[in-house]
Amino acid sequence: MLEDLAKPHTWKGIGISTGIGLASAVILALITAGLLLIVQGSMLRDISASLSGLSGSSQSGGMSDSGAETNFLQMLIIALVAGVSGEFSVEATSAAGSFGSVTVNAYLWLPVGLSGVALMIGAAFGVFLIARSGGPRDRWSVAINAALVGVCSALVYLIIAALLPSSIGTASGLASGTQVTLGGLTVRTVAMAFLLAGSGALGGYALAASTPDADNLFSAAWRWAHRARGAVRTVVESVVIY
Secondary structure, three states: OHHHHHOHHHHHHHHHHHHHHHHHHHHHHHHHHHHHHHHHHHHHHHHHHHHHHHHOOOOOOOEOOOOOOOOHHHHHHHHHHHHOOOEEEEEEEEEOHHHOEEEEEEEEEOOOOHHHHHHHHHHHHHHHHHHOOOOOOOHHHHHHHHHHHHHHHHHHHHHHHHOOOEEEEEEOHHHOOEEEEEEOOOHHHHHHHHHHHHHHHHHHHHHHHHOOOOOOHHHHHHHHHHHOOOHHHHHHHHHHHO
């Protein structure tokens, strides 16, 4: 195991797997962020119109433009964190007149999205490319290498999520002086990035060992799935359908 970890080839595989996984996640997150940015303007206008109708005045119940819009970089980080089913911390602070201000904290997350799936598949793809040309064969070495891919990816997500805390809206009228702040630097965000990248790398090593005759990751997965029998075949096909 120590000999495997001392080889430059091993660390090359870890670096390539992490790089391809993160690049794949960013590409799909860019598409998601662009769509969110397009939707954001119309969504805020709808909210403003709804509040105006409830209050009977366009000035007392609307959503002000100050701090309401999120820029593209923030949208990209939100898409990355949401894609791995990361946890968001939401803090809403509202003025309460003579009582000062009231702060409400909440946490939320979404299911794994396309960027999270891309992170996992990209990590598996990078590992598969290197493992076919002399990757580690010891099972503990494989497990440690996959864990290192997960750790590297989790550290990158940790840095990215640390940039997120920002104001996403300021309401006036019905919720006078309410400031909403969104953050993605949570334990769940880092843990999910580690699990997705690590499990992807582990799957890449497994496919490289079980289907060395395959040319790429996708053909390897296809061959392995069709060679599997019994309960394994049932589980694999059910996952594909899901």
